[in-house]
Amino acid sequence: MAILDAKIPEGPLAQKWTNHKAKIKVVSPANKKKLDIIVVGTGLAGGAAAASLANLGYNVKAFCYQDSARRAHSIAAQGGINAAKNYQNDNDSIFRLFYDTIKGGDYRGREANTYRLAEVSPAIIDQCVAQGVPFAREYGGTLANRSFGGVLVSRTFYARGQTGQQLLLGAYAAMNREIGRGHIKMYDRQEMMEVVIENGKAVGIITRNLVTGELERHGGHAVLVATGGYGNVFFLSTNAMGCNGGAAMRIYKKGAHFANPCFVQIHPTCIPVHGDQQSKLTLMSESLRNDGRVWVPKKKEDAEKLRRGEMKATDIPEEDRDFYLERRYPSYGNLVPRDVASRAAKERCDAGYGVNDTGQAVFLDFKYAIDEYGLDVIKARYGNLFQMYEKITDVDPYEYPMMIYPAIHYTMGGVWVDYNLMTTVPGLYCLGEANFSDHGANRLGASALMQGLADGYFVIPYTVGDYLADEIQTPTPDVNSAAFLQAEEETKARIEKLFSINGTQTVDHFHKELGHIMWEYVGMARNEAGLKTAIEKIQKLRKEFWSDLRIPGDKTGMNTELEKAVRVAEFIDLGELMAYDALNRNESCGGHYREESVTEDGEAKRDDENFAYGAVWEYTGEGKEPILHKEEFKFENVKLTQRSYK
Numbered sequence: 328m329a330i331l332d333a334k335i336p337e338g339p340l341a342q343k344w345t346n347h348k349a350k351i352k353v354v355s356p357a358n359k360k361k362l363d364i365i366v367v368g369t370g371l372a373g374g375a376a377a378a379s380l381a382n383l384g385y386n387v388k389a390f391c392y393q394d395s396a397r398r399a400h401s402i403a404a405q406g407g408i409n410a411a412k413n414y415q416n417d418n419d420s421i422f423r424l425f426y427d428t429i430k431g432g433d434y435r436g437r438e439a440n441t442y443r444l445a446e447v448s449p450a451i452i453d454q455c456v457a458q459g460v461p462f463a464r465e466y467g468g469t470l471a472n473r474s475f476g477g478v479l480v481s482r483t484f485y486a487r488g489q490t491g492q493q494l495l496l497g498a499y500a501a502m503n504r505e506i507g508r509g510h511i512k513m514y515d516r517q518e519m520m521e522v523v524i525e526n527g528k529a530v531g532i533i534t535r536n537l538v539t540g541e542l543e544r545h546g547g548h549a550v551l552v553a554t555g556g557y558g559n560v561f562f563l564s565t566n567a568m569g570c571n572g573g574a575a576m577r578i579y580k581k582g583a584h585f586a587n588p589c590f591v592q593i594h595p596t597c598i599p600v601h602g603d604q605q606s607k608l609t610l611m612s613e614s615l616r617n618d619g620r621v622w623v624p625k626k627k628e629d630a631e632k633l634r635r636g637e638m639k640a641t642d643i644p645e646e647d648r649d650f651y652l653e654r655r656y657p658s659y660g661n662l663v664p665r666d667v668a669s670r671a672a673k674e675r676c677d678a679g680y681g682v683n684d685t686g687q688a689v690f691l692d693f694k695y696a697i698d699e700y701g702l703d704v705i706k707a708r709y710g711n712l713f714q715m716y717e718k719i720t721d722v723d724p725y726e727y728p729m730m731i732y733p734a735i736h737y738t739m740g741g742v743w744v745d746y747n748l749m750t751t752v753p754g755l756y757c758l759g760e761a762n763f764s765d766h767g768a769n770r771l772g773a774s775a776l777m778q779g780l781a782d783g784y785f786v787i788p789y790t791v792g793d794y795l796a797d798e799i800q801t802p803t804p805d806v807n808s809a810a811f812l813q814a815e816e817e818t819k820a821r822i823e824k825l826f827s828i829n830g831t832q833t834v835d836h837f838h839k840e841l842g843h844i845m846w847e848y849v850g851m852a853r854n855e856a857g858l859k860t861a862i863e864k865i866q867k868l869r870k871e872f873w874s875d876l877r878i879p880g881d882k883t884g885m886n887t888e889l890e891k892a893v894r895v896a897e898f899i900d901l902g903e904l905m906a907y908d909a910l911n912r913n914e915s916c917g918g919h920y921r922e923e924s925v926t927e928d929g930e931a932k933r934d935d936e937n938f939a940y941g942a943v944w945e946y947t948g949e950g951k952e953p954i955l956h957k958e959e960f961k962f963e964n965v966k967l968t969q970r971s972y973k
């Protein structure tokens with residue numbers, strides 16, 4: 328069992344990172360050339376890391392499963408990226424960003440990491456501007472900002488509704504420069520299937536070439552996993568269809584512990600589910616809550632008429648509209664954090680006020696903003712998002728309010744890492760959404776891009792040196808060693824096993840089943856009986872998967888069904904782990920809402936005495952209950968209070 332040592336530096340909060348950087352080891356330029364680093368994932372976290380490390384002189388091998396690094400899911404990010412620049416002169420500061428983030432996460436994150444995130448945030452914007460990222464600007468040329476949920480200042484930088492795309496193009500350009508200089512070797516269409524561990528250290532990975540089907544062995548002095556989040560465990564989510572938790576689960580099974588897996592973010596503004604055959608949900612960016620007002624009818628009979636198609640939103644007079652977020656949370660109004668807004672929507676819909684035919688939708692209305700600012704201003708701010716909404720729903724949101732409902736969006740849980748972003752396996756790091764990160768039990772909007780780029784551009788380039796300084800005499804790992812051959816054999820056997828089942832059901836069948844179980848019992852509201860049921864159902868589903876799955880085609884060459892099967896096998900194990908974690912955490916916090924732990928007015932009720940820790944799970948073998956370790960979170964700079972947005 329690895330001992331959890333978060334390696335939080337000594338000293339006052341604001342000095343920790345500076346002190347740490349001053350003390351950790353540095354690798355000389357001549358020695359950097361001798362060291363190989365594997366980076367799995369080329370989204371914002373992995374792409375930024377690969378470019379920065381290569382620029383420092385390390386030999387980087389970067390991997391992604393898409394046909395190009397620039398197709399990582401990060402490209403889908405719409406709304407923006409936070410940074411404590413205080414450009415609006417609205418009293419923002421590093422401390423305020425730190426405070427908002429730790430409070431927004433319901434005090435279930437590590438203070439030192441969260442502070443560092445806020446501290447490096449201004450540098451991210453400078454770096455991206457220097458790369459040419461076209462952030463929105465004010466008339467005079469200064470960078471523009473908007474607000475996101477859970478904060479009272481405007482600190483979100485954006486490039487229309489395409490912030491992730493523009494940031495990724497910046498990172499991708501930086502990577503390409505290093506590819507051109509021979510410092511990065513890019514392997515696309517390669518899926519990491521296994522991590523190789525030798526003498527207790529990560530020394531490489533086994534990949535599957537998704538075009539030829541061949542397995543490959545790759546060695547490195549350090550392995551960085553930046554493979555994104557696992558929201559697709561729910562089948563339907565706002566994530567790209569390929570997003571998966573496979574690599575995170577493989578390293579978990581090889582000794583990297585997994586923290587807070589049940590902390591999942593449900594985003595309040597998604598286009599509602601519209602049928603059984605749907606495979607993906609679409610996010611409407613949170614930035615829309617800057618100007619859109621959320622409401623449902625005050626009268627149940629109006630809601631019923633809306634559901635039957637006998638009435639339209641525009642027929643409901645002003646006085647019969649319930650702007651329930653403004654009513655319940657007057658100080659934050661429509662900009663309450665995501666977990667609060669999601670639960671409030673569910674509460675209204677469960678009470679019978681839902682506005683679409685399934686009763687699972689609320690309105691997001693721009694009429695008021697159009698009246699105030701004019702159509703042109705709203706078009707300039709959100710034009711592409713409105714166009715996307717209209718294309719999907721065939722409803723013009725300039726004329727008629729959008730319908731929205733919460734959906735799975737982001738995973739705060741992930742691989743446990745220390746302050747250096749190292750997992751419990753020496754030499755194995757985890758970055759970006761894949762790690763358990765800095766967001767506690769609930770991530771604030773526009774903070775994921777900030778964290779991915781902080782990890783990639785400004786944290787790992789420093790901290791990896793502390794480990795690699797002791798590896799300069801170590802030759803590049805031999806990919807013909809017993810450890811590599813064994814890892815490859817195990818991977819081959821796993822693929823053979825999947826093929827040999829030769830059952831009757833498709834991968835999607837099992838994935839959908841898993842999604843139903845997760846949404847029903849490990850979704851927006853959770854309770855003890857439901858979580859126990861979920862564990863039983865998932866275990867049963869695992870048996871069915873391994874006895875009745877059918878993968879058509881061949882294992883050599885391209886086979887997308889095989890790719891999905893490999894990922895769904897891990898999702899099943901991950902779903903079970905999430906249920907164990909949710910069952911253990913008998914308190915409500917952030918996105919984790921236990922029905923047994925609720926305040927009188929229906930808000931999430933934390934139990935700081937018993938649960939102010941990160942739940943860190945150790946794998947114990949197939950089908951066996953994992954072991955729980957605890958990282959107690961110490962709060963020396965913030966006072967734990969009941970989160971209130973009233």
Ligand SMILES: Cc1cc2nc3c(=O)[nH]c(=O)nc-3n(C[C@H](O)[C@H](O)[C@H](O)COP(=O)(O)OP(=O)(O)OC[C@H]3O[C@@H](n4cnc5c(N)ncnc54)[C@H](O)[C@@H]3O)c2cc1C
Binds near residue numbers: 370391401491
């Ligand atoms: C629709 C949407 C909108 C969003 N908008 C915002 C926003 O406005 N602001 C914000 O801050 N956040 C936003 N987010 C969240 C944010 O986009 C993500 O958290 C972030 O981009 C994740 O970056 P990443 O680098 O960690 O992972 P990703 O971008 O998901 O990249 C993962 C990489 O890992 C690779 N990979 C995965 N598994 C393997 C494997 N086994 N082998 C090889 N490669 C692998 C992939 O190929 C990819 O390159 C949004 C999320 C969604 C779903």
